[in-house]
Structure formats: C-alpha cells, structure tokens
Amino acid sequence: MNSELLFNKLFGVGNYYITIDGFFIEGHAKVGGINTKVIGTCRSVAIDTALALRISEVILKTIEEDLNFDKRPIIFLVDTQGHKLSRREEFLGINGYFAHMAKCIFLAGRMGHKTVSIIHGEAVSGCFLAFGMMPDIVCALEGSKIYVMDLKVMSKITKIDYDILLKLAEESPVFAPGIDNFYKLGGVHEIWKEEDDWNEKLIQAINKCSNYDNRIELAQERRGRIHSKTIIDFLKNMKG
C-alpha cells in the first residue's frame, strides 16, 4: 500500500508528521488525542545491521526524551522481506544487532511505553522475531504476508522437492505461510480488514497493551497450539 494512504488510514489526514528516508520511517502522530512515536520500515526492505541499529537508536532516543514526561506509545510499522543475507553482515554479528533491537523494544515496554506493531507488507523470520513480534500487540493488515521461509528457498535448503513442500503447506498450518496461520498460533493478536476503521483499531490496540505476554492463551483459545499452555503451566507451578 502507498505510504500516504496507509498513514491517512491509520492516523487520519493531518494528524501526523512522518518522513520516509529510503526504507526507514520515522515521525509522530496523534492517535485518539494522544501523541505517539512512529518508527518503521517499508518497501519490503531486507534489514541489515545498520537499519537494525537505526531502529534501536530511535527507540532509545524516545525512551530518553520521555524519561520525565508522559511515555508516548510507540507504533512500529513493519514491512520487511527478512534480514540481509551476506557474509559481511554475518561478520558484523547481525544476530547481535537483532538481539539489541529486540532488547530496545522490550525496554521501551518496561519503561512505560505501550508498543504496537502493524505489519503492512511482509514480515519474515528473524525480522518478525526481533522486530515485528516484540511489541505488546501485533496487528497485521489483511493481505500482508508473514512466513519463516519462502517455500522455494526452503526447498533449496532442505533439498526437499518444492511440490512436496507445497503439498505439506496445504495440509499443515504450522508450516504454511500466511497471517491466518500466525493468528491461530497467537503470533498475531489481530488482523485488520480493509473495511475496518484502522484508526479506531489502533486506539483499541494501544489500550490493550500490557507487559504480560498472553500469546499462549490466544493460541489455546484459537486451537493453534494445543499442548503448550499445559506444559508451561505445569512447569511454572512446580513446587520450589
């Protein structure tokens, strides 16, 4: 979706000031009368160490700016084909940069910032893990794509025939790409449809933010992961 259309539909015309620098989105918006910080990526960028660091930097700056003030909710707009694959990026320790980004989002939550992510294109694998899925509430716009690995790529790596993988994907939602599958598994809290009022949805999502991770309950309710909750509850409640 065109960025201006997206911003207008999310925040309302005239309620935001957002700049796009290459693949990087930054700005602020008024949502339901309160100021929010907007940080994101667009055009399905492959996130590299520099971009992960840039995202982290704006989060840390926001935490510092709000230290003695009302903590602005942070809205993460996520569109990425996954991390950049290269020997140089691995040499730099891209996993460390991603972990750092995840820590920054976690810290923002603990410092009192409500955090919401909106998947507005693609969210793939490590980028979904360390970026898209880290905020308190994860929302995906209808038509977005979430997956771990493209089936063609998976076929190349596992050396399993593409047609076999395609067939497996049809049979198994825990394997097949798609936001509905991630919704069932609790990895996406909400899917926003085209006809929904996204501004209203966003106001509600901000209100639902909490440091408590409720995805295991969602997965249970939605019958996506049926064994996990029992296992976690058993372990959590063992006698000390």
Next chain:
Amino acid sequence: MAGNIFSSLIAEQRIYQICDKDTFKKITSPILEVPSPHLQNLNLPIDENDGVIIGSGAIGSYKLLLISQDGSFYGGSVGEIHGAKIKGILDYALINHPDAVIFVIDSGGVRLQEANAGLVALSEVMKSLLNLRYVSIPVIAIIPGKIGAFGGMGILARLCTRIIMTKHAKMGLSGPEVIETLKGIEEFNSQNKDIVYETVGAIQRYEIGEIDIICDDRLDSVRYEIIKAITELKDNPVLLHEEIFTEHILLKERINKIKNE
C-alpha cells in the same frame, strides 16, 4: 579422555556433568513428554524430549536451573513443544529465583517442519528470558558446538547475560550454507572452513565483542567459566537498561570501524 570433551557429551550429560555430582535432576512428567504433534502428522521421527532437556542442579551453594538442546534431533531446532518447555522453565525461574539459569545452546533455530509454531514459541522464550534479565537473574549461555547457535537461536543467545563459547563453536544468524545456497559461492563458500570460522567462529565473536568468554572444549574449562561468571554476577549484577545503552555504543562503533576499513 574423550569424556572430558564437552561438545562430545550428549545433551543430558552436558548439564548433568556441569552440576556437582548427584545434584542434577531432570524434570520429567508425562505432561512434558509430548512428542511433536506436527512431526507426527508428517510421519517424521519423534522424541519424547522434543530435542531439549530441562532440569535443576547445583554447583556448591549455587542453585541452578538448566536447559540443554539436543543438536542431534533436527539440529536442536525449536518446535512448539521444545519452545514451550524452555518458556516454562524460564517462567519458573522468574518465580523461584535460582542463582543462575544455564542454557546450553546447540541449535540451528526454528524447526522448519513446524516453522510457524516454532517461531512464535521462540518469540515467547525471548520475552520470558528478557523478563529474567529485567530482574537481574543471570542467564548464562554455553555454545559448545556441533550445531552452534544460528537462526532465531543466534538472536536468543545474544539476549543472555553472559555467553561462553568453546573455541570451535559458531554463532550467527544465517548459516554459511544458507547464504551460499541463496547468494552463491562467491558470497560465502561454506566448504571453506577458514572463511567460515573467520566469519562466525568463536574467536572472531570474541574479538568483535559479541561474546564475553571463550574457553577450551573441556568439561572442566566450561565448569570453571560458569562458576566464575555466576560469582562475578553475584557481586556485580548486570542491569539490563545499562547494558542496552552500553551495547548500543559498541555496536555503532563496530559498524563505523568496518565502514572505514
């Protein structure tokens, strides 16, 4: 003696041997012994541990909770059950405050056969681990190799309070084979052991500041480093927010340095 080589021990023995004699207790229950329903659906081999052993134990007066991934089972990969067991023990740690959580990582990341469930489970593990970090309960990662720490587990490893790698272990995001398959052999020749090691090997990781501790692949060396780390962290707990701001400067400097070379 082969028994002294830490990486050649099987998953359960690794954490059994880290603890003082007869203190390790594997946590078992029929509730936990659920083989992956997804692997079953695909008629693939299953395991009652789903590739991860959890338990409790002690070193001296230190009370420990321990996790050990089994690299021989689908590359130590994280599936739904595997992830739930790790999250469960981390959440237990948050309530019961052990002196440290010891996490022996040997995993290529998310289990592709149940990729979506594995990815969400791993995300939950990340948040549970950060909850421990936030209250300064130490989580000490040990990466001994065979598989190393890759994919989402490469990210997770870097959330831990301390990382101990043995000399021949590797850590990264995409494995060299994956990059070679997708970007070509001129980008990354995964068969060239020197190039691989110079890129994602323990010594390189140590030199650029990605990890804190590097040691010989011997049980006594690993044990020594664990005891030292727990003792240091007792005296000087790491505050997560301080670590994040310090780390940010280091990561920025690293990019700038390499850009200028």
